Amino acid sequence: MHLLIPAAGMGKRMGSNRNKLLLSVRSQSLLSWTLLAAEAAPSINWIGIISQTNDWEDFQDIISQYELTKPIEFIKGGSTRQESVYNGLQALPADARKVLIHDGARCLATANLFDRCAAAMANCTGLIAAVPVKDTIKVVDQIGTIQSTPDRSQLWAAQTPQGFDVNLLKQCHQKGLNEGWEVTDDAALLEKCGLKVQVVEGEETNLKVTTPQDLAIAEFILASRLG
Numbered sequence: 001m002h003l004l005i006p007a008a009g010m011g012k013r014m015g016s017n018r019n020k021l022l023l024s025v026r027s028q029s030l031l032s033w034t035l036l037a038a039e040a041a042p043s044i045n046w047i048g049i050i051s052q053t054n055d056w057e058d059f060q061d062i063i064s065q066y067e068l069t070k071p072i073e074f075i076k077g078g079s080t081r082q083e084s085v086y087n088g089l090q091a092l093p094a095d096a097r098k099v100l101i102h103d104g105a106r107c108l109a110t111a112n113l114f115d116r117c118a119a120a121m122a123n124c125t126g127l128i129a130a131v132p133v134k135d136t137i138k139v140v141d142q143i144g145t146i147q148s149t150p151d152r153s154q155l156w157a158a159q160t161p162q163g164f165d166v167n168l169l170k171q172c173h174q175k176g177l178n179e180g181w182e183v184t185d186d187a188a189l190l191e192k193c194g195l196k197v198q199v200v201e202g203e204e205t206n207l208k209v210t211t212p213q214d215l216a217i218a219e220f221i222l223a224s225r226l227g
Contacts, residue, residue: 001043001044001045001098001099001100001114001118001121002044002045002046002047002048002092002093002096002098002099002100002166003038003044003046003047003048003099003100003101003102003114003161004048004050004075004085004088004089004092004099004100004101004102005031005034005038005047005048005049005050005101005102005103005104006050006077006081006084006085006088006101006103006104007019007021007031007049007050007051007055007059007077007104008050008051008052008055008077008078008081008084019051019052019055019058020105020209021034021055021059021104021105021107022055022058022062023209023215025107025209025215025218025219025222026219026222026223026226029062030104030105030107030209030218031049031059031062031104031107032062032065032066033107033108033222034102034104034106034107034109035047035062035063035066035068035072036066037109037110037111037113037114038070038102038111038114039066039068039069039070040111041111041112041114041115041118042115043114043115043118043119044070044100044114044118045070046070046071046073046093046096047070047071047072047073048072048073048074048075048088048091048092049072049073049074049075049104050075050076050077050084050085050087050088051074051075051076051077052076052077053074053076056074059074060074073091075087075088075091080182081103081184081185082173082176082182082183085101085173085186086173086177088101089166089169089170089173090170092166096166097165097166097167098118098121098163098164098165098166099163099164099166099169100114100117100118100121100161100162100163101160101161101162101163101164101186102114102160102161102162103160103208105208105209105210106159106160106206106207106208106209107209107218108203108205108206108207108218108221108222109129109159109160109161109203109206110203110206113129113161113202113203113206114161116200117129117161117162117163117200118163120163120198120200121163121165124196124197124198125164125165125168125195125196126162126163126164126165126168126169126187126190126195126196126197126198127162127163127164127197127198127199127200128158128159128160128161128162128163128185128187128197128198128199128200129158129159129160129161129162129199129200129201129202129203129206130156130157130158130159130199130200130201130202131156131157131159131201131202131203131204131206132155132156132157133152133155133156133157134152135152136149136152137149137150137152137155156199158185158187159202159203159206159208160185162185162186162187164186164190168190168195169186169189169190171193172186172189172190172192172193172195173186173189175189175193176189176192205221205225207221
């Protein structure tokens with residue numbers, strides 16, 4: 001299984017002036033935790049890191065700290081996540097048939113989650129990791145008035161990794177580019193193309209590190225996980 005890691009964003013909400021994947025949790029960078037999980041997942045055999053070129057030297061320094069056995073390639077990122085993944089798809093090896101796409105900011109995903117998503121790809125052309133929503137959700141208008149309360153039993157919070165047939169996702173990305181679609185994840189492109197996307201149950205601890213508070217939560221989770 002090929003793995004693409006979009007890692008081209010900046011840590012603005014983190015209050016950082018550099019790529020937030022360079023920030024540390026328990027003395028290791030956010031990128032390190034993702035790479036170590038991918039290294040530990042038997043299903044993953046190739047890793048592509050999609051990032052801005054000015055981060056490549058720092059990322060290479062991180063990689064050099066570990067004895068990773070899987071090939072890692074750097075791919076130039078775009079101005080949006082959607083553009084970055086498009087670039088990543090074009091840079092996949094010619095023999096790539098299936099791909100997992102995992103946001104670098106979700107540094108707590110486990111090797112088991114990567115392997116479960118990879119295994120599920122044998123029976124579908126598109127999937128996402130997700131968890132059932134626990135909170136009651138309100139739909140609110142622009143002035144703060146509640147419009148509706150959707151049925152929570154049908155709501156899932158999307159995570160990554162997300163897995164796809166490579167050729168199919170390339171086609172959906174190209175159509176999105178031609179039509180001017182702007183989406184926040186790759187599953188939405190398949191949905192807009194009328195294609196089915198399955199759900200694989202994710203992990204409650206697979207949070208997206210976006211704010212300083214998220215860093216503190218990640219610190220706690222790793223401390224608990226590592227004893």
